[in-house]
Amino acid sequence: MSTPLAILGIFGDAIDFIFNAREARTGGAEVGGLGEFASLTGKHLLVTVAAVGLASLVALPLGLYLGHKRRGGFLAVSVSNVGRAVPSLVLIALFIAFLGVGFANVALALALLAIPPILTNAYVGVTQVDRDVIDAAVGQGLTDGQVMRQIELPLALPLIFGGLRTSVVNVIATATIAPIAGVVTLGDPIISQSVYGDAGKLAAAIVVALLAVVAEVGLGAAQRAVTPAPLRGTPGATRRGRFFVKTAGKGLSTS
Amino acid sequence: MSGALGSIPLLAQGGEGFVRNRESGSGASCVSDDGVCPAWIVDHFDRYMEPLGRHVLLTVVALAIGFSISFTLALLAHRRRWLIAPVVQLTGILYTIPSLALFFLLLPITGRGFLTAEIALVSYTLLIIFRNVVTGLDGVPSDVVDAARGMGLNDRQVLWRVEIPLALPEIAAGLRIAATTTVGLASLAFFAGAGGLGDPIYADLNFKSNVLVAGGLCVLLAIALDLLVLAVQRLLTPWTRAVPA
Amino acid sequence: MKQRHLRLLLVLALVALAAVGLTACGSDDSKSDSTSTADGASTETTTTASDAGGAIVSNAANGKVTLTIGSKNFTEQKVLGEIYAQALQAAGYTVKKQLNLGDEQTALKTLKQGDIDAYPEYTGTALLSFFGVKTDALPHDPAAAYDEVKADFAKQDLVALPPTPFTSSNEVAVTQATAAKYGLKNISDLAKVADQLTLYGSPECRQRLDCLLGLQKTYGLKFKKFVPVDLSQRSKVLSGGQADVSIVFTTDPQNKRDKFVLLKDDKGMFPPYNSTLVVRKASFDKAGPDLATTIEAVNAKLDAAVVQELNARIDLDKETPEQAAGEYLKQFGFVK
Missing domain, CATH: 3.40.190.10 (Periplasmic binding protein-like II)
Structure with a gap:
């Protein structure tokens, strides 16, 4: 362990673990190091993308359609409310109990977790589009499909991205328990602490946290990029502006 | 092979009537098959009461502390707008850190137990509540505030008699989201040795009755808290009741 | 209207729950630690097995x-x-x-x-x-x-x-059918068939010397696939047919119930x-x-x-x- 890191104590040791492989606590194997963390992170992201992709496939069209018809608001909102209350652990546990283990099952379980924010945000995004704008568009002879594609979808994009962002962050967090269901993600050093030791467990916790923060910030930037300029504003400068977008972006404005 | 190791009897002797017979046909009961067994659930409901109580405690304490912190911050930021951005960014990062990771990041510092779990749970409520309080206060129409000032109310009176009451629905909405989220997250608190309904869930993941009851209690608790906050809000803001939810 | 009904139902359910909870807590307070049912109901005259060194004396x-x-x-x-x-x-x-x-x-x-x-x-x-x-x-x-x-x-x-x-050692377990099919008695018998078999074990098993790592190093076994699962799944994956081989504990009750065959550690890998x-x-x-x-x-x-x-x-x-x-x-x- 290099000296500057040693000052940080166990956290320094954990950072060292990410970069340099060492012998497992239980002996006989090399653990840690960039190579292993790269592959664990890769698997973590793969299962995340699969889950969010799957969830988007279901939730986006449904949310856009319900929003367009201005129907099923109760469904969209209560799905998201109950979704928050179901502990992710229970969800994974139920999946193991009823369906079994493996990549597909884990991706499916995580997708269920990812659906509510995407669904709610797509729905709310579309319903927030100004009625007058749509009436004007219809008056100009746009068909239903054209209204959805050319008016509602672009205007709802910021909120849709907000929903995706929430889902991605949630799924990254929950994919940590995937190793108990046959998928070796960054949760492995946390769960198999007897092999990886304290340093490995902490190292994995740090990487998962970083991954989530990077996803949050990155998708936040993407959300800003797709937000029409007049709606952006600067943080804190106006009474609404970005702040309002962000609030809705997290799907937080219920009631 | 060394005799002592090789000769361990697997089932044989010992027991002296202690070993129950599970081999006969009757063995395949709902319970030993890990099924969903209503009778078992009714008979054993009491064993979930202690974890449930603990879960309630974890959640309520986290909400109370989280609300105090973020409400204070929001009141400060309401007048000093520059505070909003840094507070949102900081609590946003806290909100983003996965709970399981946060528990383990805290363990070397605060050790196992209630405190560690509470720090994590509280940190997740901050962003949600702060944001809703600020948005709620911002949503108060400025002519209402002006009218209040015109009637001679000072800043403090305007805040407590006009702005906060009018922001209550939004504040309550934030509290409701924080409540359901915290109930869910508290089911991971047992990783930090703080108990809660995660304890029985994880103790027997195979037993469907067990997972269903403990998980179901989580959901019911979330709904109960949600309705409780809603009810209090309706009581405090009678003028919103005429408007359909 | 519908929503109202739902809410009413929920409130009722909660009240019922709370009632059950209260009674449960009540009985807990009375601390009837020896919830003696039928067997211990009779008076304290009979001491079951006083030959076993006798009762613990409180000091x-x-x-x-x-x-x-x-x-x-x-x-x-x-x-x-x-x-x-x-x-x-x-x-x-x-x-x-x-x-x-x-x-x-x-x-x-x-x-x-x-x-x-x-x-x-x-x-x-x-x-x-x-x-x-x-x-x-x-x-x-x-x-x-x-x-x-x-x-x-x-x-x-x-x-x-x-x-x-x-x-309570780790054990390499297979079903009776698998054991019969491949003629398995000892762990080393797996050598010729391991590449057709899927092994299930806890996540940490992969890198432990008293688990997969040891099976690879000591016995030279190369399984078709290793699937990590929660420790609690170790018997279920075997009886359920997902796993060909699973790592279980000596004292698991499922070994007996499901008649698993525990392969003999003929190279002395487990302490x-x-x-x-x-x-x-x-x-x-x-x-x-x-x-x-x-x-x-x-x-x-x-x-x-x-x-x-x-x-x-x-x-x-x-x-x-x-x-x-x-x-x-x-x-x-x-x-x-």
């Missing part, structure tokens, strides 16, 4: 000593922790419990920090995980393993009390895994002689069959560890 002097008993986070550990906690309570000690500590590293750290005074650990686990003993240097005699563990713990100011008769209660030196001195005497007494009856039964009562019959431990102590006459 009032022990009351001022508080002992916190810990355990790791799986069934067998919890029931052992309960047995020790209840036995020490019977001996007059003031006892607290922390029976869900996580894995062995967490348990050991908690012990060293003084948050607990004792927890049961397996000799083999201690050798491999704590003391870095390499597989080829592992002792195969339970007594030798205990002596080595005891000496190593002593260097860290920890006292390892004499071990249990039972050993003995007898359980020893590890106590902090300071607590050991403070507690006086009744501590060791009590533990040795209750350990005496913990053979493989009894421990398998205790696990069965929890994993299959869904009793709590507390209940099962109480029944054990009662059945063998340690408490009345």
Whole structure:
């Protein structure tokens, strides 16, 4: 362990673990190091993308359609409310109990977790589009499909991205328990602490946290990029502006 | 092979009537098959009461502390707008850190137990509540505030008699989201040795009755808290009741 | 309107729940610890098995000593922790419990920090995980393993009390059908067929010398695939047909119920895994002689069959560890 890191104590040791492989606590194997963390992170992201992709496939069209018809608001909102209350652990546990283990099952379980924010945000995004704008568009002879594609979808994009962002962050967090269901993600050093030791467990916790923060910030930037300029504003400068977008972006404005 | 190791009897002797017979046909009961067994659930409901109580405690304490912190911050930021951005960014990062990771990041510092779990749970409520309080206060129409000032109310009176009451629905909405989220997250608190309904869930993941009851209690608790906050809000803001939810 | 109905229903459900909760708490307060049903209902005249060293005698002097008993986070550990906690309570000690500590590293750290005074650990686990003993240097005699563990713990100011008769090793298990199909008796018989077989084990198994890593290194086995699953799935994946081979524990009740074939460790890869209660030196001195005497007494009856039964009562019959431990102590006459 290099000296500057040693000052940080166990956290320094954990950072060292990410970069340099060492012998497992239980002996006989090399653990840690960039190579292993790269592959664990890769698997973590793969299962995340699969889950969010799957969830988007279901939730986006449904949310856009319900929003367009201005129907099923109760469904969209209560799905998201109950979704928050179901502990992710229970969800994974139920999946193991009823369906079994493996990549597909884990991706499916995580997708269920990812659906509510995407669904709610797509729905709310579309319903927030100004009625007058749509009436004007219809008056100009746009068909239903054209209204959805050319008016509602672009205007709802910021909120849709907000929903995706929430889902991605949630799924990254929950994919940590995937190793108990046959998928070796960054949760492995946390769960198999007897092999990886304290340093490995902490190292994995740090990487998962970083991954989530990077996803949050990155998708936040993407959300800003797709937000029409007049709606952006600067943080804190106006009474609404970005702040309002962000609030809705997290799907937080219920009631 | 060394005799002592090789000769361990697997089932044989010992027991002296202690070993129950599970081999006969009757063995395949709902319970030993890990099924969903209503009778078992009714008979054993009491064993979930202690974890449930603990879960309630974890959640309520986290909400109370989280609300105090973020409400204070929001009141400060309401007048000093520059505070909003840094507070949102900081609590946003806290909100983003996965709970399981946060528990383990805290363990070397605060050790196992209630405190560690509470720090994590509280940190997740901050962003949600702060944001809703600020948005709620911002949503108060400025002519209402002006009218209040015109009637001679000072800043403090305007805040407590006009702005906060009018922001209550939004504040309550934030509290409701924080409540359901915290109930869910508290089911991971047992990783930090703080108990809660995660304890029985994880103790027997195979037993469907067990997972269903403990998980179901989580959901019911979330709904109960949600309705409780809603009810209090309706009581405090009678003028919103005429408007359909 | 519909929403109103739903809400009303929910409120009713909650009220019912709360009522059940209250009554449950009420009965808890009365602390009817020996929830004696049919079997113990008769008066206290009959002592079940007084031949087993007799009942534990309560020593009032022990009351001022508080002992916190810990355990790791799986069934067998919890029931052992309960047995020790209840036995020490019977001996007059003031006892607290922390029976869900996580894995062995967490348990050991908690012990060293003084948050607990004792927890049961397996000799083999201690050798491999704590003391870095390499597989080829592992002792195969339970007594030798205990002596080595005891000496190593002593260097860290920890006292390892004499071990249990039972050993709870990792085992390589297959179904009867698989064993018959490939003619499997010993682990080394897997060599020629392993590449057609899927192995299931806990996530940590992959890199442990007393698990997949050891099977690869000591036996040269190359499985078609290794699937990590939660420890609790180890029997289910085998009986359910997903796994061809699964790593189970010697004392798992499912081994017996589902008639698994446990392959013989013909190259001596697994060390003995007898359980020893590890106590902090300071607590050991403070507690006086009744501590060791009590533990040795209750350990005496913990053979493989009894421990398998205790696990069965929890994993299959869904009793709590507390209940099962109480029944054990009662059945063998340690408490009345």
